[in-house]
Amino acid sequence: MPQLLARMDDSGWMTPAMAEVLGPLxxxxxxxxxxxxxxxxxxxxxxxxKAPVRVIGHVxxxxxxxxxVQPGHTGRLGNRRxxxxxxxxxxxxxxxxxxxxxxxxxxxxxxxxxGAFGVLVRNAKHRPLVLRSLLMQPGFQQAAPRTSLVFGLDxxxxxxxxxxxxxxxxxxxxxxAARVHFLHTSLATLMLFNTPAELRLTLAxxxxxxxxAFASAxxxxxxxxxxxEDARKMLEETDAELEQREGLFEQKRAADLDAYNSQADNxxxxxxxxxxxxxxxxxxGVSGEPLARLVxxxxxxxxxxxxxxxxxxxxxxxxRDSFGAQLVLRGAAAELKGLPLQGLPMRFxxxxxxxxxxxxxLELCVAPAEEVAAIVAxxxxxxxxxxxxxxxxxxxxxxxPGLPPSPEPFIAMEVGEAQPPPLMEAAQTMETILPRARALxxxxxxxxxxxxxxxLGLTEKQAASVMDQLRAEGLLxxxxxxxxxxxxxxxxxxx
Numbered sequence: 001m002p003q004l005l006a007r008m009d010d011s012g013w014m015t016p017a018m019a020e021v022l023g024p025l026x027x028x029x030x031x032x033x034x035x036x037x038x039x040x041x042x043x044x045x046x047x048x049x050k051a052p053v054r055v056i057g058h059v060x061x062x063x064x065x066x067x068x069v070q071p072g073h074t075g076r077l078g079n080r081r082x083x084x085x086x087x088x089x090x091x092x093x094x095x096x097x098x099x100x101x102x103x104x105x106x107x108x109x110x111x112x113x114x115g116a117f118g119v120l121v122r123n124a125k126h127r128p129l130v131l132r133s134l135l136m137q138p139g140f141q142q143a144a145p146r147t148s149l150v151f152g153l154d155x156x157x158x159x160x161x162x163x164x165x166x167x168x169x170x171x172x173x174x175x176x177a178a179r180v181h182f183l184h185t186s187l188a189t190l191m192l193f194n195t196p197a198e199l200r201l202t203l204a205x206x207x208x209x210x211x212x213a214f215a216s217a218x219x220x221x222x223x224x225x226x227x228x229e230d231a232r233k234m235l236e237e238t239d240a241e242l243e244q245r246e247g248l249f250e251q252k253r254a255a256d257l258d259a260y261n262s263q264a265d266n267x268x269x270x271x272x273x274x275x276x277x278x279x280x281x282x283x284x285g286v287s288g289e290p291l292a293r294l295v296x297x298x299x300x301x302x303x304x305x306x307x308x309x310x311x312x313x314x315x316x317x318x319x320r321d322s323f324g325a326q327l328v329l330r331g332a333a334a335e336l337k338g339l340p341l342q343g344l345p346m347r348f349x350x351x352x353x354x355x356x357x358x359x360x361x362l363e364l365c366v367a368p369a370e371e372v373a374a375i376v377a378x379x380x381x382x383x384x385x386x387x388x389x390x391x392x393x394x395x396x397x398x399x400x401p402g403l404p405p406s407p408e409p410f411i412a413m414e415v416g417e418a419q420p421p422p423l424m425e426a427a428q429t430m431e432t433i434l435p436r437a438r439a440l441x442x443x444x445x446x447x448x449x450x451x452x453x454x455x456l457g458l459t460e461k462q463a464a465s466v467m468d469q470l471r472a473e474g475l476l477x478x479x480x481x482x483x484x485x486x487x488x489x490x491x492x493x494x495x
Contacts, residue, residue, distance in 0.1 A: 005455070006439035008432075010265065013195035013382065017439035021192065021374040022132040028060050029125035035065055038099055042067055042119060045098045050074050051087040056116060061157070063129050063363060064103075064122045064348060068110050071117070085117045095119070102126075105345035111156040120348050129365035131185050134159050135192075146193045147274065149186050151327065151353050152362035155345075160353055160360055164190075164276065164306070167324030168299040173336075174329030175281055175310040178350055180210045181366045182327065183280060186306065187211075188367040190276065191219050191375050196383075200273045202238070204231040205280035213372045218379045221275075228285035238277060238303065239290040245272065245301035257302030274302040283307040284314040295322035325355040327362075430469065433458070437466045438475060447476060 008014045039055035046053050052072035059066040071083035085106045088095070096104040099121055107118040134140060134150045139159035149170075151160040164170060172179055190199055196218040203211050204225035211224040225231055254260035261271035277294070279286065294305060296318070310332070312320055329351045333339055339352060340359050350364040436456055441447040447470065452463035470476045 005443055006436055007193075008436075009195045009197055010271070011195070011197045012386070013197050014435050014439075015193060015195055016375065016378045017443045018132065018135065018192070019443040019445075020439060021378055022135075022371050023368065025130070025133055025136075026062075026127075028062060029127065030060060030065065030123070032060075035060060035067075038065070038121065039067055041098050042069070042095060045095050046083075046088065046091060049091050049094065051083045051091060053083060053088070057113065059157070061129075062127050062133065064120050064126055066107070066110075067119045067121065068113050068116050069119060070115065088117075088119065099123070103347050105347045107155060107345045107348075108343045120345055122348070128181075129153065129363060131188060131365050131367045131371065134365050135189070146198070147190065148193075149189060150365070151182075152350065152364045154360050154362060155349075160362060162325060162353075162355070164304055165274070165299070167304075169295055169305040169307065169323045171312065171320070171323035171326045172306065172308040172329070173310075173312055173326055174332035174351075175308070176329050176331050178329050178364055179280070179308055180207075182351075182364055183211075183278065183306070183308070184213075184372060185365055185367045187214060187278075188372055188375055191217060191379065194219070194274075196273075196379065197271075198273055200275045202234060202275065202277045203280070204234055204278065204282050206282055207280070210280075213369060214376060216380050217376045218383050228282050231279060231282045231286045232288070232290075234277075235286055235288075235290040235294065238275070238298075239293055241275075242293060242298060242301055242303055245303075246297070248272075249301060256300050272302060274304070276304050276306060278306045278308075280308045281310060283309040284311065287316055287319065292316070292318055295319050325353065328352045328354060430465075433462075433466060434469060437470060441470060441475060 006014050006017045006020075035058050039058065043053060043055060051074055053069040054072065055067050056070045057068040059068070069088075073080045074083055074087070075081050085108050089106050092104050092106070095101075101121045101123055103120075103122040105120045107120055110116050110118045129152070131150070134153065137159040140148065140150050140161050143161045143163070145163040145165060147164045148161050149164055151162065154160055172182065187201065190201065199219055200221050201214075201217070201219045202221045203214070205211060206226070208224040208226035214220060215223060225234055248254075249256075249260055252260055252263050254263060257272060257274065263269075264271045283291075294303060298304060307323070309315060312326075328336065328339070330346065330349060333341065333352050334346075344361050348363065349361040351362045353360040353362055433456065437447070437452060440451055440455055444451060447467060449458075449460050449463035449467070452458045452466055453460060458466065467476060471478065
């Protein structure tokens with residue numbers, strides 16, 4: 001499953017711990033007292049216009065508040081009827097003013113509240129969902145593949161997750177700014193859980209300035225391309241790589257990338273990374289044989305496409321039908337026929353996720369710019385440290401004058417000590433343990449021998465050695481108790 005903590009791949013790259021690069025979740029914008037006051041205001045306004053309701057519950061979210069209402073009855077004796085969602089919709093302008101709402105809408109059905117409906121309210125302090133809030137949900141954490149993408153929250157606040165590899169390719173329909181948010185969150189998620197040895201990214205966009213934040217990322221095969229001509233050349237190069245991979249697979253008689261890499265591991269050969277090609281609003285301008293071959297044969301050899309278009313009808317049928325799912329942004333959804341839009345609170349729906357015959361309304365999330373920068377900076381530092389280790393001269397037996405002594409070697413296993421779990425079998429040096437210990441401390445916000453022993457498989461003596469080193473680095477506060485608090489530094493370690 002995607003890891004909250006760091007993970008090391010077979011080539012020695014280590015992914016960041018989520019707490020290292022994603023900021024803590026801020027508190028909800030409004031407290032229960034404020035929402036209860038809004039509920040009374042809603043009941044008062046609707047009662048005055050003869051559409052009485054009773055608020056029976058609420059849900060507070062960063063992006064909006066849901067007021068769950070039980071409808072009352074309206075009309076004179078002999079002609080009384082129950083208040084309907086349409087009655088409330090007709091009064092939304094008055095209700096919105098009373099609640100000081102920037103956006104307000106009605107949801108017809110509320111999960112777990114039969115006979116009730118909901119009033120969705122967005123006020124000035126509400127803010128978009130952030131990526132971390134969705135990555136922390138069990139629906140994402142229980143997803144097995146590292147190529148899982150988080151699409152957003154549905155109307156019952158469940159996270160919608162799907163695996164890009166299982167989809168083969170993904171089509172995004174619409175050219176609004178929401179597409180940029182989705183592409184940023186997708187790129188950030190892939191870079192968070194995959195190392196540069198496992199995944200490579202190729203970007204081409206009609207607006208490449210939107211991807212400047214990713215320019216230094218080690219996962220990228222080159223800078224973001226900005227024209228249809230550049231994208232066509234890139235597809236031709238990708239087509240050549242596809243053909244080369246097919247030849248390698250034929251030699252190994254490998255059915256797919258996983259089978260090929262499994263054989264490569266067993267024969268000490270370098271595995272092939274997966275590749276994700278992102279074509280942002282250039283998809284309809286590069287139709288041709290390379291694109292057709294990519295969508296048809298790319299998934300088998302580990303090359304996948306995320307394509308964005310403002311008009312899917314411009315794509316050849318063989319290309320359009322190769323996408324395992326579509327993310328249809330709100331502006332584009334309004335122009336499509338046959339979509340189940342009736343009764344949906346479209347002011348609160350950013351997109352529809354179409355897969356097979358299912359259409360799931362979604363609220364998208366954003367990846368804050370500072371978090372994207374932190375992910376990219378992490379990998380830049382990791383690459384610099386890796387290069388420094390490769391070019392460093394052999395260690396001298398004596399310490400040079402004027403330099404601090406080298407860290408003490410990691411405490412070796414003693415005779416009779418229990419063997420650590422398999423995770424630690426090949427990682428018994430301070431150099432390999434310390435990055436994991438730093439990530440664990442950053443994630444927990446504190447550290448003691450317990451997590452080091454249980455998560456990293458160390459003995460108590462080894463754990464004490466690690467904590468001494470982290471205190472020396474300034475990452476842990478001075479020793480005043482067995483549990484040490486993590487000290488967040490202004491400048492990350494290694495900069």
